[in-house]
Amino acid sequence: MLANFAEDREIGEAEVISGILSDLGLPARELLAAAVADDNKLALRRQTERAAELGLFGAPSFRIGDEMFWGNDRLEDALAWAQRTTA
Numbered sequence: 129m130l131a132n133f134a135e136d137r138e139i140g141e142a143e144v145i146s147g148i149l150s151d152l153g154l155p156a157r158e159l160l161a162a163a164v165a166d167d168n169k170l171a172l173r174r175q176t177e178r179a180a181e182l183g184l185f186g187a188p189s190f191r192i193g194d195e196m197f198w199g200n201d202r203l204e205d206a207l208a209w210a211q212r213t214t215a
Contacts, residue, residue: 131144192213
């Protein structure tokens with residue numbers, strides 16, 4: 129999220145993601161290979177369908193219970209809502 133929204137980096141490019149993973153000390157090559165595996169593609173498709181069922185659209189979207197928050201500028205509101213509802 130930081131790379132995309134704060135740094136305006138092209139997170140759809142494997143090289144960008146590889147660099148981020150490597151900077152985090154993670155095995156970029158292995159993780160990228162796993163990400164494009166058929167079972168993970170199917171899982172993503174299912175998650176996307178579930179998001180549509182919940183009324184989520186765009187990114188970032190946050191849902192806490194029945195309450196939806198949309199947009200990076202609503203992240204703090206979503207976190208505050210989550211803290212109030214779990215307290």
